[in-house]
Amino acid sequence: xxxxxxxxxxxxxxxxxxxxxxxxxLDFQAxxxxxxxxxxxxxxxxxxxxxxxxKATYEQGVEKDKFLINHASLTLSTLTVxxxxxxxxxxxxxxxxxxVNYGYTFGSGTRLTVx
Amino acid sequence: RKEVxxxxxxxxxxxGATVAFNCTYSNSASQSFFWYRQDCRKEPKLxxxxxxxGNEDGRFTAQLNRASQYxxxxxRDSKLSDSATYLCVVNKGGGADGLTFGKGTHLIIQP
Numbered sequence: 001x002x003x004x005x006x007x008x009x010x011x012x013x014x015x016x017x018x019x020x021x022x023x024x025x026l027d028f029q030a031x032x033x034x035x036x037x038x039x040x041x042x043x044x045x046x047x048x049x050x051x052x053x054x055k056a057t058y059e060q061g062v063e064k065d066k067f068l069i070n071h072a073s074l075t076l077s078t079l080t081v082x083x084x085x086x087x088x089x090x091x092x093x094x095x096x097x098x099x100v101n102y103g104y105t106f107g108s109g110t111r112l113t114v115x
Numbered sequence: 116r117k118e119v120x121x122x123x124x125x126x127x128x129x130x131g132a133t134v135a136f137n138c139t140y141s142n143s144a145s146q147s148f149f150w151y152r153q154d155c156r157k158e159p160k161l162x163x164x165x166x167x168x169g170n171e172d173g174r175f176t177a178q179l180n181r182a183s184q185y186x187x188x189x190x191r192d193s194k195l196s197d198s199a200t201y202l203c204v205v206n207k208g209g210g211a212d213g214l215t216f217g218k219g220t221h222l223i224i225q226p
Binding site: 031032034036042043044045046049059091093095097104106107108109111 | 119156157158159160161202207211212213214215216217218219
C-alpha cells in the first residue's frame with residue numbers, strides 16, 4: 001500500500017531555532033499534502049494544505065510566515081517551523097493524497113519539543 | 116458547536132464485550148467519513164471508511180446517517196488489542212479536502 005515516510009520522528013531544539021520536517025511519498029505521487037498538528041489530549045488539527053508546485057493554503061489562525069511549507073515535487077513536502085518557541089511543541093504529522101482515489105496516507109509523525 | 120463531536124471517554128470494558136461509539140459532525144458539505152484508531156503517541160491509522168448503507172469489517176460495523184449527521188462504530192467481541200483511541204473523522208468538503216478529526220474516545224479493554 002501507499003507509504004509516507006516522515007522524518008525526523010522526534011526532535012528537541014532550542015527556542016529561536018528552526019526545524020525542518022520532511023515527508024516523502026514512497027510509492028505514489030502525492031499531488032496534495034496536508035499538515036496537521038496535535039497538542040496533548042487534543043484532536044489533530046489541520047494546519048495547511050499544499051499542492052505540488054503551488055503555494056500552501058493555511059487554515060485560519062496558522063501563521064504562514066512561521067510554518068513554511070514547500071511542496072516542490074510530487075514525492076516531497078517539507079514543513080519548517082521557524083523561530084520555534086515552547087508553545088510550538090507538538091506532534092506534527094503529514095498526510096499525502098493522490099488524486100486517483102483520494103486515499104489519505106499518514107506519515108508516522110514528528111514529535112517536536114522546544115526547550 | 117464543535118465540527119466533530121464524540122463521546123467523551125475513557126470507556127473501560129471487559130474483554131469480549133460489545134462497544135459502541137457515537138459521533139456527530141456539523142459540516143453538511145462533508146462527503147467522506149472515517150473511523151481511525153490512534154495508539155498512544157503514534158500516527159492515526161485508518162480503521163474503516165463509513166458509507167450511508169452501513170458497512171462491516173469483521174468485528175467492526177460502521178453506520179452513517181447523513182440526515183442527522185451522525186456516525187457510529189460498533190465493536191463486537193472486543194479484544195485486548197482493541198485498546199486505543201478511536202477518532203471520528205470527516206473531510207472538510209468534497210473531493211481532496213483535508214480531514215477534520217474528533218477529539219477521540221479512549222477505549223480500554225480489560226482482561
